Amino acid sequence: MILEKRVYTIFDLIKLSFKVAPTLAVVILVSRLMVALSGPALIVVTAHFINTSLAVVNEAVSPEQMVLPIVVLGLLSFLRQVVNVSNKYIKSKFLIQTRLSYRVELVEKRGKLAYRYIEDPDTYDLIKRITDSADTQIIDQYQNVLSLIDITIQVAGILIILLVNVWLVAPIIVLFSAPAFYFGAKAGKTVYEAERDVSKVERKAVYLAEVSSGRDAVLERTLFGYGDKVTRELWNRFEYVRVHKQAARKKTDTQLAISGMLTVVTAGSVMLVLLQPVATQLISVGLFISLTTASISLSNTLGGWLPNVLSKFTKDVEFLKELSQFAQLEEVEDALLSPHSTDFIFEKLVFKQVSFTYPGTEKKILDNVSFEIKPGKHYALVGENGAGKTTVIKLLTGQYLNYKGDILLNGKELKEYSSSDLKSVFSIAYQDFAKYQLSIRENIEIGDLESTTDDRLFKAISDFKLTDLINKLPKGVETSLGKITEDGVDLSGGQWQRIALARTIMNPAPIKILDEPTAALDPMSESRLYEQFEQIMEHTTSLFISHRLGSIKLADEILVFDKGTIIEQGRHTSLMAQKGKYALMYQSQLEWYKKDESEVKADA
Structure with a gap:
């Protein structure tokens, strides 16, 4: 059981992935940790490579000493490339596993919900937000958490190297990195709140898009000529969504710009502070070059990648809050079960x-x-x-x-x-009865999947005067209805109604x-x-x-x-x-x- 009735916390950003696909989650975790740890390792190996190269140039050591650092650098680069390529394949496998387990549970949960939630617009919007992104949400959350771990390891690795060699630089990185984390997290919350606030308008816009271009409304759209009006309304709603999202984006861009400026200052400060130790030979030239290069890379990470990852991470945390609400919505007992008995004796x-x-x-x-x-x-x-x-x-x-x-x-x-x-x-034929894009047989037999026979099926067809219609169709009762398949057939409103009534009387x-x-x-x-x-x-x-x-x-x-x-x-x-x-x-x-x-x- 993946979906549980409880309050979800940030730890579930990882735990959910291990519930959906434990083996794949472990593979992703190990591979990402290997890449993250390779970052600090690259600093040390690169420093050794530069120092050895200079020593070879100065004829202080033999050229054979270059073999080991070159091999290690090649292996580390190869490892990072392999992990990046394999992660794409693993993600596709993960998504398949999500559809087979987590999405199925979400659909079952949705099917069990008390009917009042379907008629409540706010709750229905919540349900849509949770279920529409089910395929990618878990793996994306997991990858975002691992990205944060990756950044943390990179920062920690550089800090450890600096503490060992030039301890004064470490507090500078910590001082300027903290605001970057803060503004990145704040930006993510702003974006998620904006997306949540416009979700109702977006849902109506999607509906209007179907009305303005869909097949079901094409005749009335042509007859009444309302296409332009619907298009204008559609444009207004999309414009509303754009304006509100753009306002949120401007706010987040400001926050992320401040974060980026701080990280640039961080990188510049590190390089300035390192000049004196390298001049006094407290650190080697190779380590100086390696650390300054790493600082520039870290600056780009903290200024660009980190705010983006933190923004997504904060959105994921907000999503978990709504997942908690969704998971705790009241369910109807036995909602998905077949009728308990096919021979219920009604008395009064x-x-x-x-x-x-x-x-x-x-x-x-x-x-x-x-x-x-x-x-x-x-x-x-x-x-x-x-x-x-x-x-x-x-x-x-x-x-x-x-x-x-x-x-x-x-x-x-x-x-x-x-x-x-x-x-x-009870067996009910509703005013807005369903028109299933299935065969005629399946449309009617849905009324009683447990004990339908051909005799009962064709009696229902005969009772509702559908025999002549079906005899004219090339595949008879196996004819598909609707336009999903190439040989699908459309029925008139009255014929669809007779199909629905036949389905009703099939039910015992x-x-x-x-x-x-x-x-x-x-x-x-x-x-x-x-x-x-x-x-x-x-x-x-x-x-x-x-x-x-x-x-x-x-x-x-x-x-x-x-x-x-x-x-x-x-x-x-x-x-x-x-x-x-x-x-x-x-x-x-x-x-x-x-x-x-x-x-x-x-x-x-």
């Missing part, structure tokens, strides 16, 4: 004075709602948009459990059922729910499809949700919702006789059906 469902308010709001969406659902009956929830109909479904399926009152399923409080238990009870759950999945159809087409569904689901418990009343006249019980309460209840005929809200709504919609009926007759 009772709503008893149920009230509900969405988290973070004060308005009651449901207010003391009570009703009862019995097996084998057809029920309909009707009312205007926002009356609370879909919220009932969210409560029934356990998406929200913070309701007041009682929801009793077979006499047992709904909150006592696990998520996998509830999957055994005893209660079938239709949450306005046919809202895109004209009233008469919707009414016919609902009547067809009622016939197919005869003697099966079903629950229809609609604001179109002509579709649900045959329901055994109609519940009329208004502002979160049930104001009327009964069959169509009795509700019409009451001449209340239902009757007024039905009369106002009656013209739709008369018009559609006359058009059908005219076409005939």
Whole structure:
């Protein structure tokens, strides 16, 4: 288990890598340490090489003395080159391992999250920030930490050499290096905060980019000519992001410039201080040249590489704070499990004075709602948009459990059922049903992956009048839908809806729910499809949700919702006789059906 419910600290920048790919993490660590230690070694070897060269020139030693320093210098250079090349290969292997383990856990965690997080914009942005960069985040964090270790070893190596030879120079490096670390870290925090603040705007900009150029909206984009307006809005959002990031960048550039100036002063000071020891022969010429060269290199490192690494390191620390928040988000038990049972026997469902308010709001969406659902009956929830109909479904399926009152399923409080238990009870066709870019067979069989047979599949296809369509396709039920594959086929809205309904009845759950999945159809087409569904689901418990009343006249019980309460209840005929809200709504919609009926007759 890589992802844990706890607060992540800076030590996790290393520990996570060892959890994802322990062997590769060790290889990277050893190779990077070898390169880091080779830096101070190069100073000593280079000094020895220069001193030996001068001695050979002065005929103080034989030329054979040059062999060893040349060989060592060559080996150190070769080692650094090999490590740099191999690290690219190791990183690619590391990324593959990340996708196989860490990313899978993040996806599973996301799938287990309580539904309220998906509907909360701030939490959803947090989820996106954590999961979108999962592939590269861990290895980049690890490499950044190792880069800091690398720099630390280089600085420490030079300090040790100086302390041994010219101790006065060491405090100078420490004095000027500390601000470089400070400003580099401050710059990283500034950049991360800026990126976090504009993440919402960036997400909307990405969506607008898809609207302005994507395939799904191409017809309406052409018809209504809104392309220019969307492009301007897209430009405004990208400009907002650019301005805010640029402001953060200016701030960080100032901080990094100060850091760079200090490191240049450091290198200059080191060289000046070393002039007197080399003049008095306290240190050799070779060590002087080697140390001054190393100081210049260190200046470049502290002025350029260090602030960049520290900036990334600080961003990584800020990321860990959000990873801690993400890891501790509440999960739904058994959310990813298949239905607990395929033979759940439904006896009765009772709503008893149920009230509900969405988290973070004060308005009651449901207010003391009570009703009862019995097996084998057809029920309909009707009312205007926002009356609370879909919220009932969210409560029934356990998406929200913070309701007041009682929801009793077979006499047992709904909150006592696990998520996998509830999957055994309800099969739902939503208004925004999924259009899977898979084969027709797979689109329908998703409804019951455990016990689907060809007989059940083709019966569902026949029940929803899809046989003729499928027979005309070159690959029949194996035909791919959508445009991911070259031979993919697009369906009409009505055909997609029939696929979704077929998927719903494939599921063995005893209660079938239709949450306005046919809202895109004209009233008469919707009414016919609902009547067809009622016939197919005869003697099966079903629950229809609609604001179109002509579709649900045959329901055994109609519940009329208004502002979160049930104001009327009964069959169509009795509700019409009451001449209340239902009757007024039905009369106002009656013209739709008369018009559609006359058009059908005219076409005939």
